[in-house]
Amino acid sequence: MSIIVVSALLSKRVKQKGIEEFSVSSKSLNLFPLICSVAASHIGSGLSLGLIGMMYLDGVQVIWIAIGHFSGALIYTLVLGKKIRKKADASGWGITKGDLLEEHYGRKGRFLFGGIAAWERIAVTSGQLVAAGVLLSTILAQFNINLTTATIIVGALVIINVSFGGLSAVIWADVIQMFIMVLGIGLLLPIILTTKLEPGTLMAATDAGFYNLAPTNMVVLGTAAAWFTSALANQTVWSRIVSAKNAKTAVQANVIGSVVGIAWGLVMVYITFAIKAIYPNIQGNPDSFLLNTILDGFPIVIIGLIMAALLANILSTANTVLLHAVMNITHDLYNKTFKRNASNEEILTFAKISTPIIGIAPAILGIFIPKIIEVQNLGYNFYGAAITAPFWASMLFPNKVTPIAGFSAMIVGGSVSLFFYFTDLTMIPNAILGVVASFITLLIVSKFTKGTINENHQSL
Numbered sequence: 358m359s360i361i362v363v364s365a366l367l368s369k370r371v372k373q374k375g376i377e378e379f380s381v382s383s384k385s386l387n388l389f390p391l392i393c394s395v396a397a398s399h400i401g402s403g404l405s406l407g408l409i410g411m412m413y414l415d416g417v418q419v420i421w422i423a424i425g426h427f428s429g430a431l432i433y434t435l436v437l438g439k440k441i442r443k444k445a446d447a448s449g450w451g452i453t454k455g456d457l458l459e460e461h462y463g464r465k466g467r468f469l470f471g472g473i474a475a476w477e478r479i480a481v482t483s484g485q486l487v488a489a490g491v492l493l494s495t496i497l498a499q500f501n502i503n504l505t506t507a508t509i510i511v512g513a514l515v516i517i518n519v520s521f522g523g524l525s526a527v528i529w530a531d532v533i534q535m536f537i538m539v540l541g542i543g544l545l546l547p548i549i550l551t552t553k554l555e556p557g558t559l560m561a562a563t564d565a566g567f568y569n570l571a572p573t574n575m576v577v578l579g580t581a582a583a584w585f586t587s588a589l590a591n592q593t594v595w596s597r598i599v600s601a602k603n604a605k606t607a608v609q610a611n612v613i614g615s616v617v618g619i620a621w622g623l624v625m626v627y628i629t630f631a632i633k634a635i636y637p638n639i640q641g642n643p644d645s646f647l648l649n650t651i652l653d654g655f656p657i658v659i660i661g662l663i664m665a666a667l668l669a670n671i672l673s674t675a676n677t678v679l680l681h682a683v684m685n686i687t688h689d690l691y692n693k694t695f696k697r698n699a700s701n702e703e704i705l706t707f708a709k710i711s712t713p714i715i716g717i718a719p720a721i722l723g724i725f726i727p728k729i730i731e732v733q734n735l736g737y738n739f740y741g742a743a744i745t746a747p748f749w750a751s752m753l754f755p756n757k758v759t760p761i762a763g764f765s766a767m768i769v770g771g772s773v774s775l776f777f778y779f780t781d782l783t784m785i786p787n788a789i790l791g792v793v794a795s796f797i798t799l800l801i802v803s804k805f806t807k808g809t810i811n812e813n814h815q816s817l
Contacts, residue, residue, distance in 0.1 A: 376452065376687075376688075376701055376704045376705050376708065377448075377449065377452065379705060379708060380452045380453075380596070380680075380684045380688065380708075381445075381451060381452060381596060381599045381600040382528060382600045384445060384451075384599060384600055384601070384602065385600075385602050386528060386597075386600045386601050386602060386606070386610075387602060387606065388606050388609060388610055389532075390528050390529065390531075390532050391528070391597060391600070391601055391606065391607075391610035391614070392609075392610045392613045392614045392617070393528075393531050393532040393535040393614075394527070394528045394531040394532070394535075394597060394610075394614070394673075394677075395593070395594075395597050395610055395611050395613075395614025395615065395617075395618075396535060396613075396614040396615075396617040396618055396621070397531040397532075397534050397535045397538065397669075397670075397673035397674070398531060398593045398597075398614075398673055398674050398677040398678075399426070399427070399430065399593065399614065399615065399618040399674075400538070400617075400618050400621050400670060400673075400674070401481075401484070401485055401488075401670065401671065401673070401674030401675070401678075402484060402485050402487070402488030402489070402644075402670065402671045402674065402729050403422075403484055403488075403729055403730050403733050404422075404423055404426070404618070404621065404622060404625065405488075405542065405625060405647070405667065405670050405671075406488050406491065406492075406644050406645075406647055406648070406667070406671075406729060407484070407488070407643075407644060407729035407730040407733075408420075408422065408423060408622070408625050408629075408730075409625055409628060409629050409632070409646060409647045410642075410643030410644050410645070410646045410647070410729075411577070411643060411730060412625070412626070412629040413629055413632060413633055413639065413643065413646050414643055415574050415576075415577055416566060416567040416568065416569060416574075417567065417568050417569065417570055417626060417629075418569060418570055418571060418572045418573065418574060418577055419574075419577050420570070420622060420625075420626055421570075421572050421577060421578070421581040422577065422580050422581045422584055422730075423618075423619070423622035423625075424581070424622070425581035425582065425583075425584045425585030425588065426584040426585065426588045426618075427588070427615050427618050427619050427622070428585065428588075429584070429585045429586070429587070429588025429589045429591065430588045430591055430594050430611070430615050430618075431611075431612065431615050432589060433588065433589050433590070433591060433594050434594060434598070434607075434608055434611040434612055434615070435608070435612070437749075437752050438598050438604070438607050438608040438611060439604040439605075439607070439608055440752060441457075441595065441598050441599065441607075441752070442598050442599065442601060442603065442604035442607040442608075443604055444457070445598070445599045451595075451599035452599075452684060452688045453471070453474070453592075453595075453681075453684050453685055453688045453689055454470065454474070454590070454592065454595050454744075454748065455467040455470050455471055455474075455685070455688060455689035455693065456693075457748070457751055457752070458470045458747065458748070458751060458763070459693065460751070460755075461747075461750075461751040461755060461758060461760065461763055462747065462751070462758075462760045462763035462764050463760045463764070464693070464694060465760075465764055466747075466760060466763050466764050466767070467689050467693055467694065468689065468690065468694045469764060469767050469768070470685075470689060470744060470767065471685045471686065471688075471689025471690045471693075471694070472685075472690070473739065473740055473743050473744060473767065473771060474592060474681070474682075474685040474689070474740065474744070475682045475685035475686050475689075475690075475715075476736060476739065476740070477587070477592075477736035477737065477739065477740035478592065478678045478679070478681040478682035478685060478736070479682050479715070479718045479719045479722065479736065480719070480722065480732055480733055480734075480735045480736025480737075481674075481678045481733050481736050481737070482515075482675055482678045482679045482682060482716075482719035483718075483719035483720070483722040483723040483726070483732045483733070484723070484729045484730070484732045484733035485515075485671050485672070485674050485675035485678065485719075486508045486511055486512050486515070486675060486719055486720055486723045487504075487508060487644070487723040487726075487727050487728065487729050487732060488644065488671045488729050489507065489508065489511035489668060489671045489672065489675070490504045490505070490507040490508030490511060490723065490727070491504060491507075491642070491644050491645050491648065491727075491729075492507075492648060492664065492667055492668055492671065493507035493510060493511065493668075494506070494507040495645060495648045495649075495652070496664060504724075504727060505724050508720055508723050508724060509720055511671075511672070511675070512716055512717075512719070512720040514672070515672065515675045515676055515679055515716065516679070516712055516713045516716040519676055519679050519680045519683065519712050519716075527676040527677055527680055528600075530672070530673065530676060531673045531676075531677075533669075534669035534670070534672060534673040535669075535673070537665055537666045537669040538666050538669050538670045538673075540662070540666065541662045541663045541665060541666025541667070541669075542624070542628075542663065542666045542667065542670065543621065543624055545659065545662060545663060545666075546628060546651070546663055546666075547624060547627055547628060547631070549655065549659060550628060550631035550632065550635065550650075551631065553631075553635050554631055554634055554635060555634075558634045559630050559631060559634055560630060560634075561634070567633070575784055578786060579734075579786040579787065579788070580730060580734055581786075582786035582788045582789050583734055583737040583738045583741060583786065583787075583788040584737055585741075585788075586737075586741030586742065586745050586788045586789065586791075586792050587736075587737040587738075587740050587741035587745070587788070588741075589741065589745045589748075589749070590740070590741065590744045590745045590748045590749070592678075592681045592685075593677055593678070593681070594611055596677075596680075596681065597610060597611055597614075598611060628647070632646065632647070632650050635650075636649075636650055636653070644728065644729050647667075648664075648667075651663050651664070679712070679715070679716055679719070682715050682719075683708055683711060683712050683715055684708070686711060686715060687704060687707050687708040687711060688704075691704070691707050691711075692704050692707075722735075737788070738774050738775075738778050738787055738788045738791070739771050739774055739775060739778075739791075740771075741774075741788050741791070741792065742770040742771055742773065742774030742787070742788050742790075742791020742792050742794075742795060743766075743767045743768075743770045743771030743774070743791065743795065744767065744770075745770075745792050745795070746766055746770060746792055746795040746796040746799050747763040747766045747767055747770075747795065747799060750763070750766075750799055751763065757803060758799060758803045759802065759803045759806040759807060761802060761806050762798070762799050762800075762801075762802035762803040762806060763799065765798050765799075765802045766795040766796070766798040766799040766802070767795070769794050769795055769798040770791045770792060770794055770795025770796075770798070771791065771795075772791075773787075773790055773791045773794040773795075774787045774788055774790065774791030775787075775791075777790050777791075
């Protein structure tokens, strides 16, 4: 309910200020709400329900997924944050990363980025909707609410929030949701699990290999690589940098928010250890292991609060990533590729109309792939491999890369990643292979087309 109220209150502000307010809050956000939003957006269902379920089965090595994500986000922020925010002082610049890529790789480079980025955000949104569907269908099973119906219900709620209030609604909903998340999952759940533990059993419930940090499971290693490479070009980091009121706030908020996320990962480790010790033989869908634990003997008031915290955890990320998908399609494809003379009102109208249409895609994807981390990996693997190298090159070596090289690097990186993702021909994570292939392509093609650097990019 709080999400809908916030969206309604901010809808008038969006209408008055236009697409820059809708997409990046008019680049005016202060430190506190931005920290809450960064943390809440990063800590989605993958780093709660998905992480706990996967860790329960595969051991503590699964924490490398969280380490990969947050280390990539921190490197991105510390190296590029101030540069990006200073460039974003230009009015209208920075609504998406496509603004940067068009400067170096032309309109076709932006178009390709927009399509890849929208797909990645749709896949990540799908993971959040699956998680929310698992949560609601578990709670409302007595009313015959199944996973498909629950996923559709949550999808509708996310669409309403994004359609009316844009990023400002997402940010302030994140602030509310972050408090609920910390209280319910960060504090209350660990305390209750601790009271159920027998003394000295926290790390003695299974074989020693469960507590081995070395990443020996190739699925875990591949997932960690995908989350790391995609985090190096993460769209959430970009939007929170651009939406800050200045460069200092942008970097501080993203660093502090990421540190909060790391602390959250440690809490998830403790929760998993406790669940493993108390309930050593949980069966069924790993994404529901935490939910099954909570429903087993917890007081009804506590169950309600923790479930509300889990839903807040999921929705905070779902709101953010769906908004990004909308802006990739609205800004990069509609406005900057097909209708560059569109008025601000036309762009905003397109964004609002397209939100429910785009929002259907992740719901459908989640119905066919109802596993949180697996469906998100479909986006992370492809996006990180295709975008990371061209993005970093455009920021650090703008005079060394050519338009055709950047465009080619995106195609090659994404294609290599997809090939090895579906063929499984090597133990090397396909996300890493894709990034390496993209980087090599960038170097080679730039070398042989270096005379085109200063040519008109619009002709690409």
